[in-house]
Amino acid sequence: MKAKIGALLLCAATACSVGYAATPEAKTLYKNTKSAAAASYKAALEKCDSVVGNPKDVCVAQAKAARVRAEADATAQYRNTLRAYTKARIDIANADFALDRTRCGAFTGNEHDVCVERAKATRTAALADAKADKKVIEARSDAREDKRIAEYKVAAEKCDALAGTARDQCVAAAKSQYGY
Template sequence: MMKQIRTSRLLCLLALIGLAGTASANLAKPVYTSAKDEVKAMFKTERDKCDSLAGNAKDVCVERAKGQEKVALANLEYQYTGKEKDRHHYLESRFEARYKLAKEMCDDKSGNAKDVCVAEAKAEHDKAKADLKANKAVAEAESDALDAKLKADYKVASERCDALAGDAKDSCRASAKARYFQ
């Protein structure tokens, strides 16, 4: 009974963390540390459940638990810091965990069926990796375009300010700098 309460409490905490992280990094250090400890404990319990299994079923169970733990910890880290680098690591850990699990599941097969299964897992992994890379490139291009637009708009506003004199000119320039983030 206590285990069920703890697990449901952790799942609620992770859901709240997910909601909190959508806006920005909102976790306080004690909440982050506590959640991290609970994630580790929960997934240790999940891995321990795998001991009752044998063969590839045990390997699949262990790989699933390890993957879920890595993804949960990466998500928690991203929710705590809000850094783009941690977001990238979280997304990467998701497709890495799926790939490792899919490969482990292929071990139940043999011959050509296993080869096809491994090839499909690798293809999905490569597609996810390519999508992540493409999305990163698009985000960088959009950021560069926005910077160029702001600089161009600032230049025009600055030229307009040159027609003024004294305090009006200073005020105009300060306003333009603030408006165009210069």
């Protein structure tokens, strides 16, 4: 799970925050992944039919959580934006919370209350991490942009010492280098 989150953060910190036009291959992969998630969910539900009581509820919740995780990951990779990756992490945290709450059904009394509070705490931590990571990535992106602008201004200022075509070439080179 941590490796997957790290990959999401790395992707979101780099080019993934920009987004792109989906290729036909990406769309096909997305649809296939969603279909596979639905098929896995159906198969897991069929396995749950042989169980009764709370273990059946847990089995169903596990199937739902696995489906949500697969679909959220597929959607995030397909959309390839910071917002999509953050939403996927939030959806996964909520699905895991539902699973944890279902597992708590096996307990009674104080043990049940402690289990529910632990599930809430885990979800709160996951949601806070997702939102904080999004803010960190956005702040780093803003900082990169500010640095790029500052470096361009320095390069443009250096060009002011030149005259004529040398100055024009210097300005053109600075614009080209810093994306203006």
